[in-house]
Amino acid sequence: DAKTTQPPxxxxxxxxxxxLPCNHSTISGNEYVYWYRQIHSQGPQYIIHGxxxxxxNEMASLIITEDRKSSTLILPHATLRDTAVYYCIVRAIYNNxxxxxxxxxxxxxx
Amino acid sequence: xxxxxxxxxxxxxxxxxRVTLRCSPRSGDLSVYWYQxxxxxGLQFLIHYYNGEERAKGNILERFSAQQFPDLxxxxxxxxxxxxxxxxxxxxxxPGQGAAQPQHFGDGTRLSIL
Numbered sequence: 001d002a003k004t005t006q007p008p009x010x011x012x013x014x015x016x017x018x019x020l021p022c023n024h025s026t027i028s029g030n031e032y033v034y035w036y037r038q039i040h041s042q043g044p045q046y047i048i049h050g051x052x053x054x055x056x057n058e059m060a061s062l063i064i065t066e067d068r069k070s071s072t073l074i075l076p077h078a079t080l081r082d083t084a085v086y087y088c089i090v091r092a093i094y095n096n097x098x099x100x101x102x103x104x105x106x107x108x109x110x
Numbered sequence: 111x112x113x114x115x116x117x118x119x120x121x122x123x124x125x126x127x128r129v130t131l132r133c134s135p136r137s138g139d140l141s142v143y144w145y146q147x148x149x150x151x152g153l154q155f156l157i158h159y160y161n162g163e164e165r166a167k168g169n170i171l172e173r174f175s176a177q178q179f180p181d182l183x184x185x186x187x188x189x190x191x192x193x194x195x196x197x198x199x200x201x202x203x204x205p206g207q208g209a210a211q212p213q214h215f216g217d218g219t220r221l222s223i224l
Contacts, residue, residue, distance in 0.1 A: 031209075032210070043114070044202075097155035
């Protein structure tokens, strides 16, 4: 699986959009981009994933650049409950495991 | 609520002991994955079972073993416990195999070795 690079921490004002970047410059064509978050010591929560196209669900939007070397997770209206560690993970289609890095600690401030 | 159930939530035991952690996957999911999260190592994949058969192994110690039963629940057995085994243990499930489908995680079992 390709390696990912995320900033260690970010702040966001409550009610504003949170844009979390992820670099995966060595990604290959058969690798998905996944985003999870972990609040305190709870189990990681699935947010969204995509292969080539941008994706949107009720939680977030995933924007993948045309060359697929980076992506951005967008939380459109961040709330205090969105404070968490966000993990960007690249998974090959045939891979059964996920490799979590250090993630980005997002703090949403009032 | 992810639909993945892990028991017990907390477990406190002593070095040298053996414990069993249990995981019930989401209804209909055939794959079960185990992960370990310790303070110094982050989240690490341990092992994957699909429909009762072992499919992939990660950084799982020989003192650890797992199985998936016909009703699809899974157990992770940890033996000869050491202080360094203190960690959060998470189970995840997905409908099938591979990366096309997301894994959904339970809330974990916190294991403390005294």
